[in-house]
Amino acid sequence: xxxxxxxxxxxxxxxxxxxxxxxxxxxxxxxxxxxxxxxxxxxxxxxxxxxxxxxxxxxxxxxxxxxxxxxxxxxxxxxxxxxxxxxxxxxxxxxxxxxxxxxxxxxxxxxxxxxxxxxxxxxxxxxxxxxxxxxxxxxxxxxxxxxxxxxxxxxxxxxxxxxxxxxxxxxxxxxxxxxxxxxxxxxxxxxxxxxxxxxxxxxxxxxxxxxxxxxxxxxxxxxxxxxxxxxxxxxxxxxxxxxxxxxxxxxxxxxxxxxxxxxxxxxxxxxxxxxxxxxxxxxxxxxxxxxxxxxxxxxxxxxxxxxxxxxxxxxxxxxxxxxxxxxxxxxxxxxxxxxxxxxxxxxxxxxxxxxxxxxxxxxxxxxxxxxxxxxxxxxxxxxxxxxxxxxxxxxxxxxxxxxxxxxxxxxxxxxxxxxxxxxxxxxxxxxxxxxxxxxxxxxxxxxxxxxxxxxxxxxxxxxxxxxxxxxxxxxxxxxxxxxxxxxxxxxxxxxxxxxxxxxxxxxxxxxxxxxxxxxxxxxxxxxxxxxx
Numbered sequence: 001x002x003x004x005x006x007x008x009x010x011x012x013x014x015x016x017x018x019x020x021x022x023x024x025x026x027x028x029x030x031x032x033x034x035x036x037x038x039x040x041x042x043x044x045x046x047x048x049x050x051x052x053x054x055x056x057x058x059x060x061x062x063x064x065x066x067x068x069x070x071x072x073x074x075x076x077x078x079x080x081x082x083x084x085x086x087x088x089x090x091x092x093x094x095x096x097x098x099x100x101x102x103x104x105x106x107x108x109x110x111x112x113x114x115x116x117x118x119x120x121x122x123x124x125x126x127x128x129x130x131x132x133x134x135x136x137x138x139x140x141x142x143x144x145x146x147x148x149x150x151x152x153x154x155x156x157x158x159x160x161x162x163x164x165x166x167x168x169x170x171x172x173x174x175x176x177x178x179x180x181x182x183x184x185x186x187x188x189x190x191x192x193x194x195x196x197x198x199x200x201x202x203x204x205x206x207x208x209x210x211x212x213x214x215x216x217x218x219x220x221x222x223x224x225x226x227x228x229x230x231x232x233x234x235x236x237x238x239x240x241x242x243x244x245x246x247x248x249x250x251x252x253x254x255x256x257x258x259x260x261x262x263x264x265x266x267x268x269x270x271x272x273x274x275x276x277x278x279x280x281x282x283x284x285x286x287x288x289x290x291x292x293x294x295x296x297x298x299x300x301x302x303x304x305x306x307x308x309x310x311x312x313x314x315x316x317x318x319x320x321x322x323x324x325x326x327x328x329x330x331x332x333x334x335x336x337x338x339x340x341x342x343x344x345x346x347x348x349x350x351x352x353x354x355x356x357x358x359x360x361x362x363x364x365x366x367x368x369x370x371x372x373x374x375x376x377x378x379x380x381x382x383x384x385x386x387x388x389x390x391x392x393x394x395x396x397x398x399x400x401x402x403x404x405x406x407x408x409x410x411x412x413x414x415x416x417x418x419x420x421x422x423x424x425x426x427x428x429x430x431x432x433x434x435x436x437x438x439x440x441x442x443x444x445x446x447x448x449x450x451x452x453x454x455x456x457x458x459x460x461x462x463x464x465x466x467x468x469x470x471x472x473x474x475x476x477x478x479x480x481x482x483x484x485x486x487x488x489x490x491x492x493x494x495x496x497x498x499x500x501x502x503x504x505x506x507x508x509x510x511x512x513x514x515x516x517x518x519x520x521x522x523x524x525x526x527x528x529x530x531x532x
Contacts (some may be wrong), residue, residue: 002038002061005031009057015049051254056212060263078186081173082302086450090173092298093282097327099168099246104320106160108348118147130230139222139249162312164220165323166305173300175275185274190214198306218271222249234488235291241277248274301450307379317346318372329447339440362434370396380448390440394433400425479513485529499528
């Protein structure tokens with residue numbers, strides 16, 4: 001019995017030169033394995049085509065019957081995430097946000113070409129004072145830090161999978177358990193990934209199909225490098241990082257099970273991953289205490305991973321918006337979002353620009369957008385529309401239907417009142433809806449409890465316990481100290497207000513010196529600003 005190459009093959013030309021017997025051949029523009037030449041790599045401990053393939057295309061010619069046994073000799077992975085069953089801290093730096101967007105949006109983003117022939121995606125930060133430039137690389141190449149040229153980079157960008165953004169978030173959650181993530185690595189195996197993504201409940205996928213999907217998704221976050229240029233901010237010195245991988249894929253361990261005929265079946269994978277140098281600036285506990293770097297983290301709800309895996313195929317726009325809002329909602333309720341911004345996130349800049357003169361396509365996109373908002377609302381991410389720019393008459397039909405009373409008599413009165421109005425519920429959309437929609441705003445999104453950070457609760461509880469011990473109160477912070485500490489931690493007034501559970505005007509009045517912070521608010525402010 002020999003191995004065969006399935007239709008998952010992407011013709012990357014990796015396996016052919018590694019075959020010790022020359023059994024892998026190209027025929028009719030497709031790779032195949034000659035069964036007369038394949039000897040199951042009897043002189044090797046593992047089949048070379050299986051371990052080298054990035055998508056697990058080669059499989060034994062005859063599929064194995066029965067269940068796969070768990071290999072008890074596996075290396076133990078890092079501790080599991082989501083120990084409370086709901087959420088887990090994760091690194092929420094802008095590099096992780098951008099990487100989610102790149103994996104989710106791929107070629108719909110504006111990629112530019114350098115004079116040397118490499119594609120890059122650039123992001124301005126800090127009002128143009130700093131920037132992050134992303135390049136594409138091959139993590140399995142001999143030189144994984146060399147940017148790919150245009151043709152190879154374009155093919156890789158087009159192959160980016162929306163679901164790979166979930167692996168990026170999982171990696172970002174793992175490194176919050178490390179003291180120095182730029183030096184330490186972590187291990188994660190296929191069983192853990194299956195559980196996080198909800199693949200363990202998928203009975204329609206074979207073990208081989210799951211391993212193939214996991215292997216492909218796990219590599220994609222490691223295909224991006226970042227060049228970061230940031231100016232000095234307070235005591236935090238300026239930084240310049242050149243072509244540093246966001247994630248280093250150090251090793252892929254393949255676990256095989258051998259049958260009575262001596263043929264090896266892939267039954268498991270373990271990935272060894274290390275974070276890039278960006279964590280030294282954005283996820284540095286000790287540096288944050290010394291005020292020369294930052295420690296930026298948020299809360300990753302487990303449900304968002306399974307939700308994206310459930311809706312990515314039928315509602316990719318909703319999945320992209322969910323990933324984007326995971327970071328955007330950190331800015332609090334006062335952060336308004338325009339409809340064009342959400343559409344660009346969901347469907348891409350190029351598509352939105354191309355619709356300016358296509359009336360029928362605009363109608364179709366509006367319907368898709370409203371359906372995606374409904375899907376998000378179903379999963380607990382409910383949009384709150386601006387009544388001025390996004391009035392009820394142009395809101396989605398499902399929003400209006402939610403206002404219908406359930407009680408029969410009340411529902412009858414509702415329909416009678418609706419029929420006597422000029423704008424009825426069953427009427428078609430008003431003329432010029434698209435032009436009104438591109439000027440509309442969403443005030444904020446209501447989010448489920450598992451999306452919210454528990455840090456404020458812990459801080460308040462910690463403060464109450466300290467008050468019982470009658471600890472001497474700290475010296476009162478001045479307005480200038482608050483402003484400087486907020487800027488060092490890269491917090492806006494809105495973000496600080498959200499962390500404090502206050503309004504933005506409260507923070508503004510404090511910083512303008514209109515009144516002073518006292519009591520529990522003083523201790524909470526010190527805790528949020530990292531001044532304790």
